[in-house]
Amino acid sequence: MSKLYVKDLHDKDQVKSVFQVGKKATVTSKSGKPFLALTLRDKTGELDARIWDKLEALEPLFQKGDLIEVEGEVQMFQGRPQLKIDNLSKHSGEGFDPAEFAAPPRPQVEERSFAQIVEMVDRLHDPHVKALCHAFLDDPELAEDFKRAPAAKSVHHAHPGGLCEHTLSVMRLANRIADQFPMADRDLMIGGSFLHDVGKVRELVYDRNTEYSDEGRLVGHLVMTAQWIHARAAKIEGFPKALEVHLTHIVLSHHGALEFGSPRLPQTLEAMLVHYLDELDSRVSSWLEIMQRDPNENWTDFQKLYDRHLYKGISPTIHAKAPVERRHRKQRRPERPEREEKPERAERPPRPEHPAPEGAEAAAQKPAEARPAGAPERREKRERPEKPGKKEEKLTF
Numbered sequence: 083m084s085k086l087y088v089k090d091l092h093d094k095d096q097v098k099s100v101f102q103v104g105k106k107a108t109v110t111s112k113s114g115k116p117f118l119a120l121t122l123r124d125k126t127g128e129l130d131a132r133i134w135d136k137l138e139a140l141e142p143l144f145q146k147g148d149l150i151e152v153e154g155e156v157q158m159f160q161g162r163p164q165l166k167i168d169n170l171s172k173h174s175g176e177g178f179d180p181a182e183f184a185a186p187p188r189p190q191v192e193e194r195s196f197a198q199i200v201e202m203v204d205r206l207h208d209p210h211v212k213a214l215c216h217a218f219l220d221d222p223e224l225a226e227d228f229k230r231a232p233a234a235k236s237v238h239h240a241h242p243g244g245l246c247e248h249t250l251s252v253m254r255l256a257n258r259i260a261d262q263f264p265m266a267d268r269d270l271m272i273g274g275s276f277l278h279d280v281g282k283v284r285e286l287v288y289d290r291n292t293e294y295s296d297e298g299r300l301v302g303h304l305v306m307t308a309q310w311i312h313a314r315a316a317k318i319e320g321f322p323k324a325l326e327v328h329l330t331h332i333v334l335s336h337h338g339a340l341e342f343g344s345p346r347l348p349q350t351l352e353a354m355l356v357h358y359l360d361e362l363d364s365r366v367s368s369w370l371e372i373m374q375r376d377p378n379e380n381w382t383d384f385q386k387l388y389d390r391h392l393y394k395g396i397s398p399t400i401h402a403k404a405p406v407e408r409r410h411r412k413q414r415r416p417e418r419p420e421r422e423e424k425p426e427r428a429e430r431p432p433r434p435e436h437p438a439p440e441g442a443e444a445a446a447q448k449p450a451e452a453r454p455a456g457a458p459e460r461r462e463k464r465e466r467p468e469k470p471g472k473k474e475e476k477l478t479f
Contacts, residue, residue: 085182089126091163095156100173102183104128105375106146108137109383121375122152122165124183131165140170149173149183192229192243195250202253202272210321211273214329217314218280227283245282248363252278255359263355270352274332278360281306302343307333332356373406 086099101122109119118133118141131152133140144150154167200219206212218224231245252275260268281303287295297306308330315321331353337344338357348354368387373394376382380395396404 085124085178087126088122088124088129091129091156091165093156093158093163096154097156097165098151098153100149100151100175100178101129103144103146103148103150106144108141119377120167122150125181129165130159130162131167133167133170135168140167143170144172149175149178192246195243195246196225196229199246199250199253199276202250202257203276206269206272208269208273208325210318210325211269211329213318214311214315214321215273215276217318218277218310224280224283228280231283231286245279248367249276249279251363252356252359255363256356259355259359263351266351266355270328270332271356274329274336274352274356275359277307277311277329278333278336278356279303279307280310304334304337304343304345328352336360370406 084099086097088101091097101124103120104123105119105121107119108116110116115134116137118137120131120133122129122131131154149172150170151173152165152167153169154165156163156165158164203212203215203219206215218228229246230242232241232243253272256271256275257268260266260271284306285295285298285303287298311326311330311333315326328350331346331348331350335344335346335348335353336357338348338361340347348357369392372382372385372392376392376394378394380393382392382394384391394405396402
């Protein structure tokens with residue numbers, strides 16, 4: 083059977099092909115009818131799909147991550163193609179290269195994020211924090227995994243390269259918050275922000291579907307990262323034990339609560355700040371992803387994870403800004419008040435010409451060397467040299 087790709091599907095196309103199930107959820111329509119909302123994917127992109135009939139028979143046949151052979155018709159819904167599935171069956175994958183269903187690579191994004199992380203590490207002032215971070219960044223195998231790993235299985239940044247994006251974002255937040263709270267140690271926060279989730283490159287398995295590894299389930303990325311910090315710090319000459327302890331504490335406490343997997347609660351200012359910055363970045367990413375895939379207009383469906391509906395409509399200010407790009411009909415934005423035209427500036431009357439004072443013309447024509455005897459020679463005005471000091475370089479991003 084020939085493969086039909088997501089990028090090649092158009093309105094009214096009859097489809098019989100194999101896709102991977104990216105998302106699966108049971109949803110109730112406004113009329114009260116339940117249906118299955120799916121996201122199908124292959125290496126070229128993602129496709130929304132719906133199952134309206136035969137739910138009891140079709141729903142148990144597959145799970146998220148499975149390959150399924152679907153039959154149906156593509157229909158346009160709110161400007162986007164959507165597949166109405168009439169029938170399906172689970173597929174073994176025989177005859178297909180797994181790469182056909184891998185998420186589209188985003189090497190430019192990943193490489194750029196990784197390069198910016200290296201740049202921030204290179205700007206650290208503490209030589210030992212910088213050396214420890216480079217002990218991870220300069221490991222070729224770990225660096226490659228770090229670029230393509232997701233940051234989580236499902237909740238936030240759950241896509242290839244998500245770990246790199248999330249880490250860079252937390253590091254940037256740490257750099258900014260250090261300006262607001264200068265009593266906190268900037269290098270500790272930025273170094274701890276880089277290290278906090280490094281262990282996820284081994285906690286998660288992400289060659290095809292994102293799952294937890296055996297080591298990830300038994301040990302977890304917090305403890306794994308703490309072990310790596312200890313091993314790498316031991317190879318750096320003169321690495322202070324107190325610095326190792328403080329960085330390890332940031333990692334072990336960054337989940338913020340014992341019930342969320344942290345063996346220690348944040349007990350330093352830097353650990354507390356990194357915890358909240360990590361929480362802030364992951365929560366914003368999670369909310370935006372929910373809003374992006376939700377089919378409703380202003381409010382999302384009820385989110386069990388957060389025990390609430392999320393508002394995704396436009397803001398009531400003159401900016402009329404929505405959290406995510408609106409895929410549905412556009413709401414009328416409030417009209418911005420017209421700016422009052424400024425009155426034209428009246429032209430100034432010409433200044434009257436004043437006669438030059440007596441002797442001025444003669445003085446102007448007087449040779450420069452003709453000056454009173456013994457008068458000091460007029461010195462040329464020189465520019466002051468800049469005071470010596472190191473200029474603070476600006477980040478390139």
